[in-house]
Amino acid sequence: MRKPIIAGNWKMHKTVAEAEGFLQQLMEEALPHDVEAVICAPFVTLQALVIQSAGRFVSIGAQNVHWEAEGAFTGEISVPMLQSLGVSYVIIGHSERRQYFQESDEMVRLKTKASLDGGLTPIVCVGESLEERENGETASVIQKQVQQALFDLSTHEVERVVIAYEPIWAIGTGQASTAEDAQEVCQLIRQTIAALWNLEVADQVRVQYGGSVKPDNIRTYLDQPDIDGALVGGASLTAASYRALLSAVSSEVK
Numbered sequence: 001m002r003k004p005i006i007a008g009n010w011k012m013h014k015t016v017a018e019a020e021g022f023l024q025q026l027m028e029e030a031l032p033h034d035v036e037a038v039i040c041a042p043f044v045t046l047q048a049l050v051i052q053s054a055g056r057f058v059s060i061g062a063q064n065v066h067w068e069a070e071g072a073f074t075g076e077i078s079v080p081m082l083q084s085l086g087v088s089y090v091i092i093g094h095s096e097r098r099q100y101f102q103e104s105d106e107m108v109r110l111k112t113k114a115s116l117d118g119g120l121t122p123i124v125c126v127g128e129s130l131e132e133r134e135n136g137e138t139a140s141v142i143q144k145q146v147q148q149a150l151f152d153l154s155t156h157e158v159e160r161v162v163i164a165y166e167p168i169w170a171i172g173t174g175q176a177s178t179a180e181d182a183q184e185v186c187q188l189i190r191q192t193i194a195a196l197w198n199l200e201v202a203d204q205v206r207v208q209y210g211g212s213v214k215p216d217n218i219r220t221y222l223d224q225p226d227i228d229g230a231l232v233g234g235a236s237l238t239a240a241s242y243r244a245l246l247s248a249v250s251s252e253v254k
């Protein structure tokens with residue numbers, strides 16, 4: 001049984017004070033136990049968030065990491081650095097990083113492996129552009145991205161990976177994928193993993209949908225058999241909206 005995972009990606013939003021205010025408000029009421037809540041925040045806010053969330057049902061993640069443990073890489077942050085803060089998740093290969101910072105499939109692979117080696121859970125992002133979708137290339141693009149990111153992992157490592165399917169055209173546009181289309185691609189992701197490893201492994205991997213997910217549409221995605229959660233940008237920025245996402249997914253009596 002795969003536990004639903006709702007990860008907020010704050011992108012380049014929130015000062016330390018704003019991040020602390022969010023968490024304080026979020027934790028004013030108990031959080032559901034049957035949904036994994038993750039906040040992926042800017043580096044400078046991580047320490048404060050980890051301390052503030054200790055012992056509560058919310059985990060903290062970063063939005064990027066370098067694959068080397070240390071070295072002359074000005075401006076970069078390593079897995080041991082994140083680990084030392086108590087961070088448990090890291091987003092890897094978000095389309096904004098692929099597009100604006102030239103992250104390649106090979107860099108995504110290196111970052112994924114380093115994160116797993118260091119005990120972090122990677123949320124590996126894949127997704128096609130509008131042009132690729134219109135050219136009928138969605139399946140081949142997604143299969144290639146998944147294969148390139150994961151091919152050298154052991155079965156135990158693959159089981160720990162979270163994959164986020166984020167069609168680029170749906171990110172921040174309000175043009176969310178239909179739940180059926182998202183399911184089709186998330187099923188393909190699981191089949192790709194099954195072909196590389198086996199069905200049992202593929203059955204363990206959690207696959208999220210991301211792209212204009214809101215409290216009023218999240219349930220339609222989570223109702224799909226191969227969608228285990230969501231990676232949410234805009235609608236994760238206020239405590240009220242993020243809580244509404246968790247509540248919409250939780251089966252606990254409200």
Ligand SMILES: O=C[C@H](O)COP(=O)(O)O
Binds near residue numbers: 009211212231232234
């Ligand atoms: O990582 C999150 C995604 O890029 C989705 O962003 P969005 O929910 O604002 O469309």
